Amino acid sequence: MNYYIDFDNTLFETAKLTEAMLKSILDSISINNEEVLNDVKNNFDSSNDNIFTYAEKMANKYNIDCKLVINNINNIIDNCGRFVYEDSERFLNKLKKEENKVVLLTFIPKMNQEYQLQKIKGSGLAKYFDTMILTTELKYTLDINYENGVFIDDNPRDLEGLNSMNPLRLIRMRRLNNKRSKIEMNIENMEEYETFDAISLDFNK
Numbered sequence: 288m289n290y291y292i293d294f295d296n297t298l299f300e301t302a303k304l305t306e307a308m309l310k311s312i313l314d315s316i317s318i319n320n321e322e323v324l325n326d327v328k329n330n331f332d333s334s335n336d337n338i339f340t341y342a343e344k345m346a347n348k349y350n351i352d353c354k355l356v357i358n359n360i361n362n363i364i365d366n367c368g369r370f371v372y373e374d375s376e377r378f379l380n381k382l383k384k385e386e387n388k389v390v391l392l393t394f395i396p397k398m399n400q401e402y403q404l405q406k407i408k409g410s411g412l413a414k415y416f417d418t419m420i421l422t423t424e425l426k427y428t429l430d431i432n433y434e435n436g437v438f439i440d441d442n443p444r445d446l447e448g449l450n451s452m453n454p455l456r457l458i459r460m461r462r463l464n465n466k467r468s469k470i471e472m473n474i475e476n477m478e479e480y481e482t483f484d485a486i487s488l489d490f491n492k
Contacts, residue, residue, distance in 0.1 A: 288455075288488075290382055291420075291431070293440040294393040294403075296467065297460045298375040299410055304367050305333045311359040312342055316349045323349070337398045364402070367409040372462070378483035379415040385488060391419040392438070394426055394445065427452050439486075443470050450474050458486060 295301040313327050331341055342360055346353035382389050391412075395403040403421055407413050422429060426440070427448030437456040438449045450457055459479045461468040480486050 288387045289390065289432070289436045290387050291390045291392040291436050291438045292379075293442065293445070293460070294391060294407060294412075296441045296462060296465045297439060298372060298379075298412060299367075299406070300370045300372055300462075301333065302464070304363070304370045304406070305331070305338075307363050307370075308338055308342075308360050311363060312345050312356055315351050315356045315359065316345070317351075318349065335396055335398075338402060340398075361405075364405050365409045367406060368411040371410050371412060372483075374483040375412065376415070378486065379412065381488065383415060387488075388417050389415055391416045391421075392426055392440075393419075393421055394442075395421055395423060397423050441465060441467050443467060443472055446472065446474065446477065450477060 292298060309328050309331060313324065316323060316327070327345055331338075338360060339357060342356045343353050345351075346356045379389060391407065393403060393407075400421060400423070407419065413419065420429070425448055426445045427433070433449065433452035433454050436454055437458065438454050439458040439460055440446050440449065441460045441462065446457065446459055457474065457477045459472065459474075459477055460483075461479050461481055463481060478486075
């Protein structure tokens with residue numbers, strides 16, 4: 288069976304990585320006041336901004352060593368395995384044990400392609416995938432045999448689009464503390480789970 292699995296907020300707790308990177312910028316600034324805290328934390332858009340460009344901007348604004356800030360962020364990303372959800376590797380191992388084809392399917396803004404790849408490598412999960420598709424196009428517009436695939440994602444936009452392609456099975460990963468999990472959806476054949484442990488590989492269950 289072909290499994291197409293999303294990365295951010297499905298396998299990997301992206302918000303915690305973002306929090307750690309922004310904290311490293313704040314630690315470098317070493318100005319402990321509410322105004323700086325709000326400036327650094329509230330002006331970063333994790334869906335669109337490039338973290339390195341943002342870090343450089345903050346370094347220049349507060350007159351700190353840009354190279355040091357970038358090195359700190361690289362170190363966090365290169366060692367970001369601690370942000371992998373604790374059930375992710377169990378599920379991926381189970382898929383591989385049953386000889387499924389496992390594909391990472393992740394959408395990335397054009398300015399964040401290298402960052403996404405670095406994040407995947409740093410997570411330690413790349414070894415589980417037979418193929419990795421990092422796309423700047425919408426996930427449901429690709430040259431994929433959707434009708435013979437199982438798709439697991441957290442993004443309502445992608446789930447709606449994937450559903451229109453008549454996948455063999457559509458699974459919504461509705462993680463606790465993920466802001467997208469609060470969005471209600473009404474897709475008749477879509478399954479919803481909070482963890483991978485709850486997903487059965489037996490299609491008859």
